[in-house]
Amino acid sequence: MARPERIRIGDLLIQESLITATQLDEALAEQKKSGRKLGRVFIDRQWVTEVQIAKAVARQLRVPFVELAHRNLRPEVAALLPEMYARRLRALPIEDGAGPLKVAMADPTDLNAYDEVARLTRREIDLVVVAESQLLAALDRAYRKTSEIAGLARELQSELTSVEGEIGDLLGLNAATAEDAPVVRLLSSVFEEALRARASDIHIEPMERQLRIRFRIDGMLHVQTEADPKIAGAVALRLKLMSGLDISEKRLPQDGRFHVKLKTGAVDVRISTMPTQHGESVVMRLLNQNSGLLGLDRLNLPARVAKALQRAIHRPSGMVLVTGPTGSGKTTTLYAALAALNSTDRKIITVEDPVEYRLPGLNQVQVMDKIELGFERVLRAALRQDPDVILVGEMRDRTTAEIGMRAAMTGHLVLSTLHTNDALSTPIRLMDMGVPGYMVALSLQLVIAQRLVRVICPNCSEDHPLEPHEHEWLRLELGDAVDTQAFRHGRGCGNCNDTGYSGRTGIYEFIEMTQELVEAMNHGTPQAFAQAGRRQIAGQTLRHDAVRLALEGRTTVEEAMRVSSQLDE
Numbered sequence: 001m002a003r004p005e006r007i008r009i010g011d012l013l014i015q016e017s018l019i020t021a022t023q024l025d026e027a028l029a030e031q032k033k034s035g036r037k038l039g040r041v042f043i044d045r046q047w048v049t050e051v052q053i054a055k056a057v058a059r060q061l062r063v064p065f066v067e068l069a070h071r072n073l074r075p076e077v078a079a080l081l082p083e084m085y086a087r088r089l090r091a092l093p094i095e096d097g098a099g100p101l102k103v104a105m106a107d108p109t110d111l112n113a114y115d116e117v118a119r120l121t122r123r124e125i126d127l128v129v130v131a132e133s134q135l136l137a138a139l140d141r142a143y144r145k146t147s148e149i150a151g152l153a154r155e156l157q158s159e160l161t162s163v164e165g166e167i168g169d170l171l172g173l174n175a176a177t178a179e180d181a182p183v184v185r186l187l188s189s190v191f192e193e194a195l196r197a198r199a200s201d202i203h204i205e206p207m208e209r210q211l212r213i214r215f216r217i218d219g220m221l222h223v224q225t226e227a228d229p230k231i232a233g234a235v236a237l238r239l240k241l242m243s244g245l246d247i248s249e250k251r252l253p254q255d256g257r258f259h260v261k262l263k264t265g266a267v268d269v270r271i272s273t274m275p276t277q278h279g280e281s282v283v284m285r286l287l288n289q290n291s292g293l294l295g296l297d298r299l300n301l302p303a304r305v306a307k308a309l310q311r312a313i314h315r316p317s318g319m320v321l322v323t324g325p326t327g328s329g330k331t332t333t334l335y336a337a338l339a340a341l342n343s344t345d346r347k348i349i350t351v352e353d354p355v356e357y358r359l360p361g362l363n364q365v366q367v368m369d370k371i372e373l374g375f376e377r378v379l380r381a382a383l384r385q386d387p388d389v390i391l392v393g394e395m396r397d398r399t400t401a402e403i404g405m406r407a408a409m410t411g412h413l414v415l416s417t418l419h420t421n422d423a424l425s426t427p428i429r430l431m432d433m434g435v436p437g438y439m440v441a442l443s444l445q446l447v448i449a450q451r452l453v454r455v456i457c458p459n460c461s462e463d464h465p466l467e468p469h470e471h472e473w474l475r476l477e478l479g480d481a482v483d484t485q486a487f488r489h490g491r492g493c494g495n496c497n498d499t500g501y502s503g504r505t506g507i508y509e510f511i512e513m514t515q516e517l518v519e520a521m522n523h524g525t526p527q528a529f530a531q532a533g534r535r536q537i538a539g540q541t542l543r544h545d546a547v548r549l550a551l552e553g554r555t556t557v558e559e560a561m562r563v564s565s566q567l568d569e
Contacts (some may be wrong), residue, residue, distance in 0.1 A: 002439055009039050009053070016056045018048050050131040054106070056472050057128040058354070066094070068104060068134040069459050073361065080121050087114040092138055094229040095123065100124040103153050105397065106132035113117065131223065140196050141495065149189050153227035156182040156234065183231075189270075192262050192287075194223065200286060200327075204239075206232035206279035217497070218454045218504050236280040243271045251275055257354065270354060287356060296336045304540065308446055312512075313337050313415075318445035319408040321395070325566075328451050329506055330417045331356050332390060335416060338362065342390055349382045350373060352393035361522035367393070375400045383407055387423045392416040399436035405435060407505045421567060422542065423449040423511045424533040428526050444513050451542060451563050452504040456488055457496035461553070464489035470557040477547050484490060488553040491522035505554065507545035507563065514552045542567055 014237050016364035019027075025112035027041040035039075042048045047169070055189070072096065073202070078086070080093045080101065091113060095102035101123040106115065108127045118125050130138075156501045186342075187466045191215060199215035206212075210226040211383050243256030253274045260267050268287040273280050296306065310390060312320045320337070335357050339346060342361045365378050375392065376399050382390055395401045395418045408414040420426045426447045430440050466488050474482040490500025511517065511533050520529040546560040 004408060008252075009057070012056055013042065013048060014051070018056065023047055037403055050133055053078055054129050054131045060126075060131070062166055063108065064128045066104060066128045067409060068092075068094070068138040069495060071138075073138060075142060079167060080123075081117060082120070083139075083143040085116070086143065087139055088268075090132065090135060091117045092135060092142060094128070094138075096360050098411060100126040102126045102128060104128050104130045104138070106130055106135045112204065126361065133341060135260055137495075149186065149225045150227065151195065152182065152186040152189055153211075153231060156186055156231045157228040157378070173474060183234050186231075187235070187238065188262065190224070191260055191267065194286060195262065195265065195267060195288065198415055198503070200284065202282075202284045203280040204232070204235060204284075206276065208278055213234070213400045218341055218452075218501055219452060220498070220499075222497070227510075231278040236282055239282055239284075240273065243269075245271075245273065248278060255354070262531045266562055270356070275420055294332060295335050296340050299333065299336055300505055302508060302545070305510055306446065308510050309337065309448065310340075311412065312446035315413065317411045319404060319414045319416065319443045320446045321416055321418050321426055321444070321448070323418045323423065323449045324451055325419065325446060330450065333448070333450065334415050334417065335359065335505075338389070338391060341413075345566065346388040347386060348391070349385060349387045350387040350393070351382060352390040352391070363387075376403065377404045379407075379547065382538065387412060389413045389415070394418070395430070395433075400432055401430055401435050402473045404442040405439045408445075409439070414443075418531050420449070421449045422510050424530060424537060426511075427513075427517075427521060427529065431526075437521050441518045444511055447508045448508060448512060449507050450486070450508045451546075451566070453507050453546060453549060453563050454501035454559050455503045455505050455554055457490040457493060457500055457502040459495040459501065459502075460490045460493035461488050463487075464556065466557060468559065473561055474547070474550075474557060485548060485551060486553075487557055489556045489558070500556070501559070505549070507542050507549065508542055509537055509542045509545065 010019075010028065013019045013461040013522060014021060014024060022461055023042075023045075025037055027045070030036075030041050031038050039053050042053070043050055055065045071094065073092075077093050077096045080096065081091060081103075086092055090105045090106045090110075090548045093101055094104050096282055103117055103125050105464045106129075107113070108129055114125070114127070190202060194350045196217055197215055197217055199217050203214040203221065204211070205214070206229050209229065209231045211229045212226050214221045215224050237247055237424070240254070240256070243258040245256045253272065255273075256271045258269050258271065260269055265288065270285040270287065272283045301309065304495075309320070312318065322333050324330050338350075338359060342348060342359065346362070346363075347363070349363045349365065351365050351367060355366050357366050358364065365382070367373060367375055367378060375394075375396060379390070379392060379400060380403060390404070390407060390412055392400065392404050392414065393416070394491070395404065395416050404414045404416055418426055418429065420429045426449070427440050430444075431437050466487060470484060478485070490496060490502075493497035496502040514536065516532050517529065517536070520532040543564045546555070546563050549555040549556050550560045
């Protein structure tokens with residue numbers, strides 16, 4: 001295509017009837033003061049959107065407008081323009097065929113950028129116009145750090161085998177060279193890629209023939225890279241130094257915590273090391289500070305669950321339990337409830353192992369068994385601190401459960417978690433732990449059971465005909481109505497790393513200790529309690545909630561079946 005010409009964005013938007021002449025004058029005055037681009041002034045004032053501006057420019061230049069969010073990006077095509085230049089020039093190669101190279105630009109009137117892209121790629125260029133925010137997101141998807149991480153791992157191995165390399169410089173122990181140390185650059189790239197991929201955990205696992213680095217994304221593990229196993233010791237040593245662990249101890253598991261500041265944001269890291277046959281395995285849980293805590297209104301709780309939780313947490317006393325396996329979002333739910341309760345007229349104490357989130361206004365206590373500061377001791381001390389609300393990280397044993405129950409019976413609101421398969425089995429589990437039935441009946445107010453279900457990627461969602469086994473499973477849940485329903489799945493795209501899923505949402509069930517359930521627990525048998533509970537929860541179980549999400553097209557039938565199968569274990 002011909003080299004583009006400059007256009008006056010203000011005149012163009014007036015011509016397109018997107019802004020008025022008065023708005024243009026105001027924007028020009030603000031641009032003169034702030035120095036910002038004129039288009040950004042229009043967007044910030046919410047007079048137009050990025051997409052509207054991009055489409056107007058595309059029409060003026062007679063070039064296509066492309067929605068990058070819906071396009072699969074090929075890394076080998078993006079690599080035709082080095083990442084450093086792509087980000088600086090706001091340009092991204094998106095298609096390479098027999099003809100000119102198709103390049104997406106947020107500002108196709110930037111003639112210097114156009115000339116630079118043509119020079120660097122040594123190709124004739126066809127421009128397409130894209131919204132700037134979509135371009136920035138596409139740059140993160142296209143230039144993944146997989147090859148960079150592998151290259152840094154090879155560099156570290158080369159340095160380790162060099163007779164000239166000193167371990168202090170390799171690990172960045174010298175402050176002057178810390179940022180340039182091979183292991184530091186390797187870990188920085190790993191953390192940055194993990195944040196970009198929305199990973200919740202990083203697993204660094206030494207094997208016999210390779211060091212495997214995996215990310216847990218939306219609850220599933222994905223291999224990020226494999227490197228020479230000889231670098232495992234240096235990586236583990238650097239991480240132990242960062243978290244203040246004992247670097248001389250390699251025979252025992254250790255736990256720690258550290259804080260990392262990256263270009264993309266800050267993250268708190270919980271680290272756990274464990275000795276294995278081929279070296280120390282390291283698992284890191286990432287707590288992204290930029291994402292912040294979710295409020296109750298942002299948890300997407302079904303209305304019936306949200307109302308029950310609001311009723312329970314605004315009572316002056318009683319116990320609320322959230323149950324589910326590790327990684328099912330229990331702590332997120334409880335902290336959302338604490339955020340709703342957090343005010344200057346309430347004293348809130350948390351007893352946790354470890355403290356995962358830091359919330360201003362709370363008195364948070366870290367359990368430390370090494371100095372005999374266990375749940376029982378901290379909980380007894382907390383009750384002498386005149387609290388209104390107490391969060392106990394987990395009901396681990398009979399003693400902790402009984403202290404929490406007594407606190408709930410004597411004017412305190414107690415929030416905690418328990419590892420049970422569903423809501424109905426929770427009161428029975430407490431009695432199995434040795435807690436008297438009358439204490440459970442008097443103190444327990446609400447039990448919420450939850451799981452996390454992967455959500456279909458909105459950028460590649462499409463209709464999905466049911467497989468025979470999916471059809472039969474749904475028939476058991478829906479009967480003949482299954483034949484009239486439509487279902488969806490994600491075909492996989494660059495936005496979701498070709499998984500078809502992007503993000504997770506919760507499924508829930510709950511029981512409230514109504515008079516019927518209290519009487520069944522006090523005067524009946526566990527079987528009588530279970531029957532009364534099943535009547536209350538009928539049609540509103542975790543399985544029903546998973547099927548509901550599949551019917552709404554938010555998750556796949558396959559995912560609903562996967563989560564439901566875990567409920568039967």
